[in-house]
Amino acid sequence: MLDQAAEHGPGEPGWDGPVVLAHHRAIGQPLVAAPDFEIKPPEVQPFGDVPENGRAALTPLAGPAAPGIAVAPDGLRLRRLLDTAQIILGAGVGKS
Known part of the structure; x- marks a missing residue:
């Protein structure tokens, strides 16, 4: 089970700081x-070559699932x- 929440916008502390959305x-x-x-490798996979164009990461879970997050301008x-x-x-589905 995945329970994730994200709150962004005015009134949320630090939402537009360099650690969150910049x-x-x-x-x-x-x-x-x-x-x-x-999915291989089982560790976090960051991607997005140019930070100014956005960044993303996939974070595989212990079971057969992988959530990710991406932010961009x-x-x-x-x-x-x-x-x-x-x-x-998609490369990780049906490869067993």
């Missing part, structure tokens, strides 16, 4: 959960990161 204003969270899901760059996450995660 100048990024778009956020997305891909998730793959399937019985035949297998706008929706277009966020979509590109989420597409990359889909490619990475």
